[in-house]
Amino acid sequence: MISRVVMRRVLGxxxxxxxxxxxxxxxxxRESGDLGQAVPLLEATLTDSERVLGPDHPxxxxxxxxxASAHYTAGDLGRAIPLLETTLTDCERVLGPDHPTTRVVRSKSINDDDQAGSADLRRRPSKTRFNNPVSSITFDTVC
Incomplete structure (x- = not known):
């Protein structure tokens, strides 16, 4: 596997x-518990992804x-829950309710009033809680 440093130097x-x-x-x-490295890197990566790929790219x-999962793991629910709610709304709008990414985002949160896990997080955000905050969404590289 090509290292992050080599990717950055060769590909930009x-x-x-x-x-x-x-x-x-x-x-x-994040999964290894090193939130001090995970959160800043995720924040920087998200900023760059929004700029390069666009806010609606999968x-x-x-x-x-x-x-959002890293914020949850760090105990920062004030950041985690609104970010997850916004992401679920965007996934449903852009990708549709049955897209694999939408399903993963939805599976990460459930509403206390909805045992099926298909909660409408926008209507009852105070009852939103994470269902599976440990797993991450990872991607394969193109080349």
Whole structure:
């Protein structure tokens, strides 16, 4: 596997594969409990993904979900829940309710009033809680 440093140097910091590599590394940091490295890298990667790929690109939406999960793991529900709610709304609008990314985002949150896990998070955000905050959305590189 090509390292993040090599990807950045060869492909450039804005290449989609570099962004993918950064997202996946940040997700590995989060899953290993290193939130001090994960959160800043996820924030920077999300900012760059929104600028390069656009806010509605599936990888950008996945990066946003991973950042929400990192905030949740860090105990920052004030950031985690609104970010997850916004991401779910955007996934449903852009990708549709049955897209794999939408399903993953939806599976990460459930509403206390909805045992099926298909909660309308926009209507009752105070009852939103994470269902599966540990898993991350990772992506394969293009080349």
């Amino acid at each position: 910091p804005d290449h989609p594969n570099t962004l993918t590599s950064r997202n996946n590394l940040a997700s590995a940091y 990888h950008t939406l996945g990066s946003r979900t991973n950042l």
